[in-house]
Amino acid sequence: MNASSTVEEKFDVLVRRQQFLNQDGKQAIKEILRTKKKAKIFWGTAPTGKPHIGYLVPLAKIVDFLRAGLDVTVLYADIYSFLINYLHPQPRELVEHRRRYYHLLVTAILQSLGVQTSRIHFVQESSYAYTKSFVSDFSRCCSLMTQQDTPDTMDEEGRTKTLSPLLCCVHQYLADIHLDTDIQFGGEDQRPIFQHASKIIPQLGYRKRQYLMNAMAPGLKGGKMSSSDPASAKIEFxxxxxxxxxxxxxxxxxxxxxxxxxxxxxxxxxxxxxxxxxxxxxxxxxxxxxxxxxxxxxxxxxxxxxxxxxxxxxxxxxxxxxxxxxxxxxxxxxxxxxxxxxxxxxxxxxxxxxxxxxxxxxxxxxxxxxxxxxxx
Amino acid sequence: MNASSTVEEKFDVLVRRQQFLNQDGKQAIKEILRTKKKAKIFWGTAPTGKPHIGYLVPLAKIVDFLRAGLDVTVLYADIYSFLINYLHPQPRELVEHRRRYYHLLVTAILQSLGVQTSRIHFVQESSYAYTKSFVSDFSRCCSLMTQQDTPDTMDEEGRTKTLSPLLCCVHQYLADIHLDTDIQFGGEDQRPIFQHASKIIPQLGYRKRQYLMNAMAPGLKGGKMSSSDPASAKIEFxxxxxxxxxxxxxxxxxxxxxxxxxxxxxxxxxxxxxxxxxxxxxxxxxxxxxxxxxxxxxxxxxxxxxxxxxxxxxxxxxxxxxxxxxxxxxxxxxxxxxxxxxxxxxxxxxxxxxxxxxxxxxxxxxxxxxxxxxxx
Incomplete structure (x- = not known):
């Protein structure tokens, strides 16, 4: 793949093994590749439990994104991690330690996959979530959502009685906008939240974003492999x-x-x-x-x-x-x-x-x- | 009442007709008067429906606060008003118009009560709610609360399915801190939210605040008089x-x-x-x-x-x-x-x-x- 590659060639590499929200998404992504010199894509991860080998799926896919000529951002969702609130009672410092831990690990994995990590933007959510424009969008987004939207879109947040996890999906929607990207990339388990984001973002007055979803690595005891699983149900790095x-x-x-x-x-x-x-x-x-x-x-x-x-x-x-x-x-x-x-x-x-x-x-x-x- | 008035005299004027959260509150307020040269108090109002004559109760009480030598702030809770979300679909501009409307009216009422309004700080919530320290406290506060806390503390917010009203009480708790006041003053209907605030604020690592509550003006058809009532159940200015x-x-x-x-x-x-x-x-x-x-x-x-x-x-x-x-x-x-x-x-x-x-x-x-x- 090189500068003379066609849109179709780039598209094929970009989307292989990926699912779309719908057929419109396919066309929209082709259009992005056709019209933008360097389309922007991001993958976000929340620094919570120890990462498992399931992370190899999205990180290997990043190689394809770079080959297809995209501008790639890895987002460490540190505020999201705080809000999901696994980490009480000494949370903020712990989140930052875990963010650094994730970064060392993600970097090492990408390097072992042959990626020049200097080609990737590594961003923390807290670098933009304290801006007036983010906070204002945050309020607007909350006013457009129901209290049931979060439990409906995210498994983890349906199981808690704490208030803050209800706000996590708002942070995820706004990442599209405040990273100013064209495509968000995540796992199949994100489908409901991506669907909701694609509905909310135009209501906030922003252009539609596109979504790609990879298959989930299986947990050793069934379901998807998750950081929240006990060590016996996942393989850690x-x-x-x-x-x-x-x-x-x-x-x-x-x-x-x-x-x-x-x-x-x-x-x-x-x-x-x-x-x-x-x-x-x-x-x-x-x-x-x-x-x-x-x-x-x-x-x-x-x-x-x-x-x-x-x-x-x-x-x-x-x-x-x-x-x-x-x-x-x-x-x-x-x-x-x-x-x-x-x-x-x-x-x-x-x-x-x-x-x-x-x-x-x-x-x-x-x-x-x-x-x-x-x-x- | 003058510079030589005793703490007891100031206290009596400050608290007359007021309710306290508990007996400790009485002692704590005396202590504030004893130790602080100029104790700080605030009254907040959310610019939503047209104000009714019930506003005369707290605004007349402000005269007492000034006589007792306190530093008085009137807070226009504009972000709160947006979140409570009566105002969809053109909300932010409308909130600002209503904030200005409230300000003209509140000023006129205070002046008609003989208050020099130059002695009062008029503050908008949006003047401090976009700061990093507020947003950070906001996240922490949400992580300490349950989803049920808001419906339990505020009537209005128990009736909605929208997400944003759940966040209103967080804004109210944080006003104590980000206005840096000693006492918050509201109506009796605020008792549950004041009780909750007095529990949450120390958990956030801040000093306790005190609360005073005035009686509520009655609605013409029973209950308290409320901005949300139809015009026939309230008397408007x-x-x-x-x-x-x-x-x-x-x-x-x-x-x-x-x-x-x-x-x-x-x-x-x-x-x-x-x-x-x-x-x-x-x-x-x-x-x-x-x-x-x-x-x-x-x-x-x-x-x-x-x-x-x-x-x-x-x-x-x-x-x-x-x-x-x-x-x-x-x-x-x-x-x-x-x-x-x-x-x-x-x-x-x-x-x-x-x-x-x-x-x-x-x-x-x-x-x-x-x-x-x-x-x-």
Whole structure:
């Protein structure tokens, strides 16, 4: 992808694996690419619990945004984190420690994906949320919303009786405007809030924004992987290689219709995290990436994933090379591959992805200090 | 009252006719008077519907505050008014028109009560609510509150489904802090919100504030008189003399235990508005006040209210002079005074109070312009 790439080429890279709010969104995003020299996109994260490997999904997607020539902002929603109020009773200092913790980690992940982080704007919500124009929009937005809008749009906030979480979605709507971006990018779980934002923003008198949504990494015990989950239901970047392998090996694999079920977190991690990363590696920056992460040295060109499959009747293993996720799922579902074979391959690949991140952070004094401050 | 007045003397003037949150409040207010050279007090009003004569209760009390040597602020809660959201769909401009309308009216009333308005600070909420320190306190306050706190503390906000009214009480709590006052002064209807504020403010890390509450002027059809009521249930400053008289004459007077009931708006207006104003006149600034408002020229010293009472058996009237509200209530309850006699006296006195306000505003071009802008 380069300066001479067509709008269609950029569009294809920008939106692959993404969902839209509706068909109009597709057209609108093409129009943005056609008319703007450098469209602006942002991804926001609230510094709350320790980040898990689900963050690899949006962060890998940022590589695509940069390739498509977009101006990319990572937003640390620090005021949002305070309002969501997990952090009482010493919240503001803690939020700031966690914001710094997230930043070190996000930076290390992006670097391990071959991203020059100098190309990205890192912004804190608190850098614009104390302006008169923000506060004024905040009041206006609240006057256009019902008290039920927040519980309707956000799971977490439907479970609390505290007042402040009701205000979180207002902060999310206004990020579009006060970062002055064209596209907001988040997970599928954000669909209701993006839908509401796309209704509210024109009522506030601003131009419509567009929304892209990635698939969610699965939690080890079902649902999406979430920072609020207990450590046993998620894989954290901090987990050492052995812990990662143990967690993967313990994921329950169901059976259905005379084969393995495909509804499990092992395949989910493969589909949402590992295969997209392997595609990136193939297309884009093979050399900067851990080469043996996904594919063995003897694999043919175009291989996305290699799995050592035990052939029991012969008492030996064969190496199988796959060019797509679907081929793996098919082999697995039809018992042409053992549960342990798949799990070991996924655990090994995931560890290869996490290793450079752990290495970068392990040598950082700031990181060690922040681990104690942010998660005492 | 002068520089040599004792703390006890100042205290008595400051708190007369006022209720406290609790006994501690009494001691705390004495302590404030003892230790501070010039204690600070504020009264806030939200520019929404057209002000009614109930405003005479707090505005007359301001005379006492000044006599007791306090530093007095009148707060126009303009952001609060926006959030309460009566005013959709062209709200912000409308709030500002109404703020200016309120200011002209409040100034005219205070002047008609003999107050030098240069001694009062007139402040708009929007002058401090866009500061970082306010916004930060706002978030903290919301994180300490439940969603149910607002409906529990404020009638109006329990009736709405819009999000923004939930935030009004937060603005009220923070006014104490961001005006840097010692005492907030409001109506009895504010008791739950003052109680909640006195709980929240120390949790935010600020010193406790004190609260004084005046009696509420009664609505013509029961309950308190409110800006949100229809015009027939309140008397507005704008009402001409005839309308005021008609409204008073139509107030229903019940009977009980072989006499008139004392639970009616005629006696309520007399007790909460006219008698306190007459006391002020007697004590303080007899000459600046409409002299014939309450007392006939032949009344003996110390008379607070004169009523022409018809003596039916003789076919004539006698002028009765009262030195307290209780004497009037007693005569009325025991049928020693006719319903019409009382109503006419109240209507006449009220018109005498309103007349100078109407006169001041009637000659103001700004007022005429604002009437159209603020209440189109």
């Amino acid at each position: 901090l987990d050492d290689a052995r812990t990662v392998t143990d967690k993967i090996m313990e994921i329950p694999i169901g059976e259905s219709h005379g084969g393995y079920s495909t509804d499990n977190a092992v395949l989910g991690i493969l589909r949402t995290i590992l295969i997209p990363l392997s595609e990136l590696r193939l297309e884009h920056h093979k050399d900067e990436f851990a080469n043996d992460a996904f594919v063995s040295a003897d694999a043919p060109e175009g291989t996305l994933f290699t799995i050592e499959v035990a052939i029991w009747c012969f008492g030996e293993c064969v190496r199988k090379h796959y060019k797509s996720y679907d081929e793996i799922e098919e082999d697995f579902r039809c018992w042409r591959m053992g549960e342990e074979d798949l799990k070991l391959a996924v655990a090994r690949s995931l560890n290869c992805v996490l290793e450079p991140v752990r290495r970068r952070l392990g040598s950082s004094e700031e990181w060690k200090e922040l681990e104690l401050l942010a998660y005492p | 704008l009402d001409d003399a005839r309308t005021v008289t008609d409204k008073i004459m139509e107030i229903p007077i019940g009977e009980s235990h072989g006499g008139y009931s004392t639970d009616n708006a005629v006696l309520g207006i007399l007790r909460t508005i006219l008698i306190p104003l007459s006391e002020l006149r007697l004590e303080h600034h007899k000459d600046e006040f409409a002299n014939d408002a309450f007392v006939s020229a032949d009344a003996p010293e110390g008379t607070l209210f004169t009523i022409e009472v018809a003596i039916w058996c003789f076919g004539e009237c006698v002028r009765k002079h009262y030195k307290s509200y209780d004497e009037i209530e007693e005569d009325f309850r025991c049928w020693r005074m006719g319903e019409e006699d009382l109503k006419l006296a109240v209507a006449r006195s009220l018109n005498c109070v309103l007349e100078p306000v109407r006169r001041r505003l009637g000659s103001s071009e700004e007022w005429k312009e604002l009437e159209l802008l603020a209440y189109p």
